[in-house]
Amino acid sequence: MKKNKDETKETIHKLIEVARMYFTEKGYAETSLEEIVNQANLTRGALYHHFGNKIGLFQVVLESVQKGIANRIETEAAQSDDVWEQLFLGCRAFVTAAVEPQNRRIFLIDGPSVLGWESWRRMDEQYSMRLLHEQLQSMQDQGFLKPVSINAMTHALSGALNESALWIAQMPDYQQALEETMTVVSHLLDGFKSR
Structure with missing residues (x-):
C-alpha cells in the first residue's frame, strides 16, 4: 500500500x-x-x-508558485528583528520573487487570465496577503502603526506591490526599477508609523 x-x-x-x-x-x-x-x-x-484537466493542473502549479513566494517572504522577513524592516524585507521579497523568470509568467500573466481575477486573488489572499495582514496586525497590536484599518491597508499595499511587480517585469533594467519601487514603498510605509 x-x-x-x-x-x-x-x-x-x-x-x-x-x-x-x-x-x-x-x-x-x-x-x-x-x-x-x-x-x-x-x-x-x-x-x-x-x-x-489542463486548468486543474495549472491551478496546482500556480499554487506551488504562490507557496514558494510566501516562503520567500517569510524567510526574508525573518532576517531582521525590527518589525518595520521585517515588513520592508517581506515586501521586497514578494516583488523580487514575483518577477523572477520561473514565476513571472505563471504568477503575473497567466494566473489571473487563466483562472480569472477573483480566483487568482483568493489564492493570493491565502498566501502573500495573509502574511502581510498578519504582520500589519501584529505591528498595530504592538503600537507601531497609526490606527488605520488593517484590512484596508493590507489590500492597498498588496495592490501596490502587485502593480509594481507587473511594472518591474516589463522594465529593461529590472534592478533599477526594483530599487525605485522599494524607495517608494519605504516612503509609503513611513507614513503609517506611529510617532
Whole structure:
C-alpha cells in the first residue's frame, strides 16, 4: 500500500514539475498536455486522474508558485528583528520573487487570465496577503502603526506591490526599477508609523 502512495506522490510531483517548466517557458496557451505527459513519461490518463484537466493542473502549479513566494517572504522577513524592516524585507521579497523568470509568467500573466481575477486573488489572499495582514496586525497590536484599518491597508499595499511587480517585469533594467519601487514603498510605509 505504501508503494502505491509513494508512486502516486511521485507521479503528481513529476507532472507538476514538468508542467511548471512548460508553463514558464511557453505559457499556458502554448503548452499542450501531450508535451507534458510525453516529457514526464506518463499518460494523459494519469494527468486527468490527478488534475482533471489542463486548468486543474495549472491551478496546482500556480499554487506551488504562490507557496514558494510566501516562503520567500517569510524567510526574508525573518532576517531582521525590527518589525518595520521585517515588513520592508517581506515586501521586497514578494516583488523580487514575483518577477523572477520561473514565476513571472505563471504568477503575473497567466494566473489571473487563466483562472480569472477573483480566483487568482483568493489564492493570493491565502498566501502573500495573509502574511502581510498578519504582520500589519501584529505591528498595530504592538503600537507601531497609526490606527488605520488593517484590512484596508493590507489590500492597498498588496495592490501596490502587485502593480509594481507587473511594472518591474516589463522594465529593461529590472534592478533599477526594483530599487525605485522599494524607495517608494519605504516612503509609503513611513507614513503609517506611529510617532
